[in-house]
Amino acid sequence: MTAAARERALDLPVREALPRLRDALDRAGTAVLCAPPGSGKTTLVPLELAGLAPGAGEDRTRRPRRVLVAEPRRIAARAAARRMAWLLGEDVGDRVGFTVRGERRVGPGTCVEVVTTGVLLQRLQRDQELAGVDVVMLDECHERHLDADTAAAFLLDVRHTLRPELRLLAASATTDAEGWARLLDAPVVEAPGVAHPVETVWAPPPTPVAPPHGLRVDRALLAHVAAVVRRALAEREGDLLCFLPGVGEIARVAAALEGADADVLQVHGRARAETQDAVLAGPDPHGRRRIVLATAVAESSLTVPGVRIVVDAGLAREPRTDHARGLSALTTVWASRAAARQRAGRAGREAPGTAYRCWAQGEDGRRPRFPQPEIAVADLGAFALQAACWGAPGAEGLALLDPPPAGAMAAAGAVLTAVGAVDGVGRATARGEAMARLGLHPRLARALLDGARLVGPRAAAEVVALLSEEPPRELGQDLGDVLRAVRRSPREAYAARWRREVDRLRRALPKDAASQDGVDGGVDGGPDAPGGVDGAAGLVVALAHPERVARRQGGTGAYLMASGTRAEVTSGHGGAPWLAVAVADRPAGAPAARARLVAVIDEETARVAAAALLREDEEVAYDAGRGVVTAQRVTRLGAIALGGETVRHPDPEQVRRALLEAVRRGGTDLLRWPEQARSLRRRMAFLHRTLGEPWPDVGDDALLAHAATWLTGDRLDAVDTLALLRGLLPWSSGAAARLEELAPERVEVPSGSRVRVDYTGDQPVLAVKLQELFGWTQAPRLADGRVPLLVHLLSPAGRPAAVTADLASFWAEGYRAVRAELRGRYPRHPWPDDPTTAVPTRRAAPRRGR
Template identity: 40%
Template sequence: MRPDFDPAASRLPIDELEAEFLARIRRDPVLVLSAPPGSGKTSRVPLWLLRSEAVRGCILVLQPRRLAARACAAQIARQLGEPLGRQVGFAVRFQRVGGPDTRIWVITEGILPRRMLDDPLLEGVGAVVLDEFHERSVHTDLAAAFLRETLQVRPDLRLVVMSATLETEAAAAFFGGAASLRSESAPHPLEIAYLGRPDPRPLPERTASGVRRLWDETEKREGSVLAFLPGARDIHRCARLLSERPLPGECAVEVLYGAMPAAAQDRVLQGGKGPRVILATNLAESSLTVPGVRAVVDSGYEKRLRHDPRSGLDRLVLGRISRQSAEQRAGRAARLGPGRVLRLWTAAEQAGLAAAEVPEICRLDLAGALLMVLEFHPGDPAAFSFLDPPPASGVASALELLRRLQAVEEGGFGLTPVGRRLARLPVHPRLGRMLLQAERWGCLERAALAAALIEEGEVLAEPPRRAGDTDSDLADRLESIRQWERRAGAGDPAEAAGLDPAAVRRVLRARDQLLRAWPRRSPDLPEDSRERARLLLAAYPDRVCRRREPGASRAVRVGGQGVELDETSGVRRGELFLALEAEAPEAGPRATARVRRAELIAESDLEAVFPEHLSTSEDVRFDPERQAVVGVERRRYLDLVLWERYGRARDAERVARALAEAAAADFESVFAPSERAQQLLARLGLARRWLPDPGWPDPAPEALRLWLPELCRERQRFEQLRRLDWYEAARQRIPARLRARLERELPERLTLPSGKSARLDYRPALKDHGLPVLAVRLQEVFGWDEAPRLAGGRLPVLLHLLAPNGRPAQITADLASFWREGYREVRKELRARYPRHDWPEDPRAAAARKNRI
């Protein structure tokens, strides 16, 4: 059917490309089209495809957002001069308008990849348009990758990739050198202004000031002002500031963001009778034409999700927009005529903005996307052709989750029956896994409501800043929704139950959509007391947390990351809980995720749902307080320790190893050798220096640590090691062939001229290359001409010649010199003090004495 419209009635800048477009699309299966914002490509290109003889079948137009899809479909239908739902329809979540004669279907981007799982050839589809491709959402990238494979077997299929700010080369190359078409015709002139210097005020105040500035400078105050802010809270704060001091003239302040009801969004897009200020998120950045806008105030910020593979969580991050986004936003001002843009940053800051945003596939949770990839293209996802390959850490994290959800085979990439069913459910694999479990347990409707609540978010009109004690942060909300739904027929308003009516309606619509996947379901069985906890556990097997202490808000979760319960969570009892809603932490080794919603669970729940993830092990470890090795029985869920029980360790080999490791780390605490052992170790040290032989044991502390594994056998405590016989341990390590040599060259004792033997002290010899010490009474060495020498005469002995009071009268290693030069003075002094002792004039000729006199 040919479209019945007159393109000359309302010319758009893009219309200059119509003839070339039709010629290209006749011969080229893929066309990459780039045109400035506001040029009209979103509404014109589907109509051109409708007129093209090369297109047989319906036309699918992908839009990134529901609001954009509805608005786009309505605009195309208006250009055809017919009601929406005839030749032009749309399909978004919760809503479908169209019929059997509909040729142009405007759909949200998540619909196409899921459809292609069951219909990879896209039977009945003649063309696909990927609009706003520069936004690079996960679903758009999946659709592009799937279409790339389908085009290989569908040469008749036509694909148009469109964007206002797209770098066409990369997209064209991805599709095998696709044809490119570019329009340089801007709709209208655009004047862009920057701040002269940075403005330190908060974004709402800064934006309100910028709106007033543009409003005052706009001639005759014609047209409306569109202001971009990061989120709903900033928008409402800015709206209050503008209402406290109204703008001159008749001017309405309206808001536009994603969580608003569809009807309220549509009213903003329909326009008003006079000029307006529309405060919007990036929802209004592309595709949409907001009626009457002639000026844009851009805060330069947006909120975007980023995935943290370390924690497995997404984190909403406030960040600067890219230059690409700034260009898109500015284009909103020049669709109807000359426009003005005020950017709330300096020209120098503009140069520092990133050229484009990082594609979602490189920064978000990949579990859902990877599930569809594995269904569409079985095998290792590393072999799948993405426009931008996702990071390996993100793929690994997603695969780990899918395996824990029992969706992907362990050790491989094949989908299980559970995985194939999950791939077709319009919900995250976590929540899909919960629904499949509920199907088995006969509680599907209750599970669908819980899944919808988790997916859609808060339903309380005023969530408490500090929640009361509870076992579940979902339970009260679920019960409030059920009670209101039962009373809704009587006209009870949701506000009376403390609920946000729009939020409750979104949750109920989401529940009903999920339940449509089970058209022949049975009614729910009576609710079991552990049902909710176990269903949620099926969805969040990796979010099990154990408190660090009873009643503490701090806990550790599977994977070892720390978490902390926020005051908005009331789950303060019990040891185990699920982190249902958690915000990923900032970077850092000690970063802690904040848990805003939790569910109390018990070990019995883990046994009921994931018995294969539970294990009990007997371990040994050193207890620093007891200074001993103890036996530890540990119960684990995955890598999370649920409990520990201490007792006597039974595995002797592991006990010895654990004690040896602890002793090696604190060697000074356990190394308490006797004096005899110290002497032997010192002798061994000297033997290695003066009597080279590879057989001598090494007595250095680093080497002694290596003896510990053997010495720790049949021992469990440090105290036992402190009583260890290091002398015997060292002696046994001396080879038999060297023992006699040690006693000969470095003897333990020396025989004196008196006939007595005296013990040598070898320890000083190891300090700064000192000498062994022999401490003896001076009378006992009478008759020696020289001091003894050890190690084959190479190592002198340092004599401590003691007076009768036991104190050294002389310290020397050169006894001959002492006899010649020092003895006379020493004799004179000691003879006067100790006259009863023998003090011969010639000690070398005198007889040594054993007794004291």
């Protein structure tokens, strides 16, 4: 290509903003650049900042500046470097190069180096000054990846304390730059976008589809997306870019498009570099159309030449972490409106285009405005270790757009302490610094360091490489089988990346660990790993996730993990008694976790790998069925009981705590309540309800609140509930002496009988035979006359005949009807005309003839 052609390719909209951007960086040292997709911010701006852009007006006599460009994804970093090198007419590795995990192409003359944000963090930890670097550009800041937020915080520290001359540029594809401007104390420079309109076509499914759930996406939605792709190909010209949430959905839609009159290409983080290069190279030279099925990696930083159509499924994947159970997973969510704008913009990079959105226009306003920042939802273990190694334990003092959630940081701190990465106050240990240099999550770093010693560096590196990028599911669920499969597949894309990562990890190991290469045996792992491949895989997984060692429960496919979470394992484990769970998630609402990748281990391996969770406890519990306290000395691996023995003389304080816990769970019904105690409790409850203070509340909650004061001894049935209640009576005020007056246990009726009062209901009840109340025109009123007794008048057989709280009214109005009904059935009992003057009696008249 001629120099003139390259100059035309450099004529991008962002060029108009370059003078203002240079001025902002010269004045403030920091800047925020807002430039829409396709404006050239990722390619032209770094060349301009380095002084390499042809015709940009820079002084070519001075040395080029060294510019470091940080991209959130490997595919974007490689693509950006290739594009800039092409614009200069050079090969990658000359004046423009890149470094991503496992691949580095730079030379002695490299001025612009594109790196991933993860690589930038590693470099900052090794060299806080970034010696020789003049400008750092954080691209795609709007995506709010955790590594980018962390790098920005570290770079601000560098500018404030070590290198105030270091220039820092945050570049975003959206205009929501206020937060970054405040954080960096930087001016905002806005650049125009490409003036190619994009028409929006709303294409919702014809019938309702199920919302995304975990990693599940309704197949009906994917079938609809494939149908919209076919429709768009028929209605519009040009290549098509379709956004889907993950690799599985891409494969399913690709299968549904079989036979389409176009080449179907799949772009995602696991795709071969050759496939990615083919997509970015441009339209098919023979004019055949292309359908590019892509994940969010194609949202930004990449121009896919020839694309005039975008089909958006409207879904995205975000991390979610269950800190209590140690489970992390991606989940499918509705894509934000900002992401939808980004995706639609891909259709208008080179010419007018069309974006088909597979949801209803009315739903669009209900979608989130922006994606959640990763710091709010992700596992913060790696972030917490980076902060500790930086000298900011707990991320204290770091300039972050959003503070890390306290619970997530506490969980991360617990993990770092458990693996020996930080000390008691959160400062990084020498081991922690070595772990951070490995470029792995702290769990995997621990597994690599300790695994190298136990199974050899190569075997440990091979397993950790599998864990650092989840292998394709078609390889199976058993990690040992997966490891054998990738060893046999040198040309498969995943296997090639795995080999590069294995080599990187072995090189990154400290010398004392790497020197143990001699312990590695043949292809099945080292001699120190029982069971060869399977033994090495199981031990390394257990070292990475000790809380996920799991033992089978009964004869089912369910396992109990050391964390206390139940896990369902469907295949790939052979019914083994013990497993180490490498990958698991817990779908919303599911009663158990779902183990997706496991390795077989034995109890000895579980004990070695999860030694920090091993404990021996004296467990005292109340057996409600037998009414006794039981005590055992139990060995546990986390929540997994390994065995126990009976303790004959348990600690009295533990016995007391067990009884307290039992009565708090089971309530006061676990106590022995003789009738006298039940009666007193009901009377006291009546007075508390009616008069209030000083009469105490004797309900379950009130009694249990003070259980520690009255629960003594080692048996619940030995508690003297009558004495307990008597002790609660208001003796100090003198009111207790009036108990019998205010709430008598029995009331003497005109016949001379002393009848028990029933305080069970809301109103006290006196149930007595009608003939015993002759001459009584008014029943007593209780609680200082506030509550009338409710009289249940019984027939001579003891059955209810009438209910009244006003005896005088009953004798005057109701008695006649009762008398007429019952006197024929009970002729031996008196039924006087005037009951108010009759003699009360408990007995019937004697039979005649006796």
